[in-house]
Amino acid sequence: MIGTVGLKGLEIICVIGAFDEERVRRQPLRLNIAMTCDFAPAVAGDRLSEAVNYAEVVGLLTDLAESGRFHLIESFAERAAAALLAHFATVQEVELEVEKPQAIPAADCAFVRIRRGR
Secondary structure (H helix, E strand, O other): OEEEEEEEEEEEEEOOOOOHHHHOOOEEEEEEEEEEEEOHHHHHHOOHHHOOOHHHHHHHHHHHHHHHOOOOHHHHHHHHHHHHHHHOOOEEEEEEEEEEOOOOOOOOOEEEEEEEEO
């Protein structure tokens, strides 16, 4: 039973950016996360312990963004995808879009999108 679970529009406030002014203030990132996984273990027992726990996803990515103080959203995206694959055994593939709304004043956001699997 392969399917996709995820979160849209997850906002994390953190220090991220390559410029001096970005290194002294926190700013938002928006994440769209899709994880391809096997639903069979969760469905069989109808237990959260066998599923991807969204609260754990949020905690993992928030901790990473806040502690990482990344310069590039590309770096954050790679580390985030790797962390999700390492933490959730049933996840086979992660598609992650990271938006930085305050990067370019004339645009809604700058973004990167990656897809990583086992």
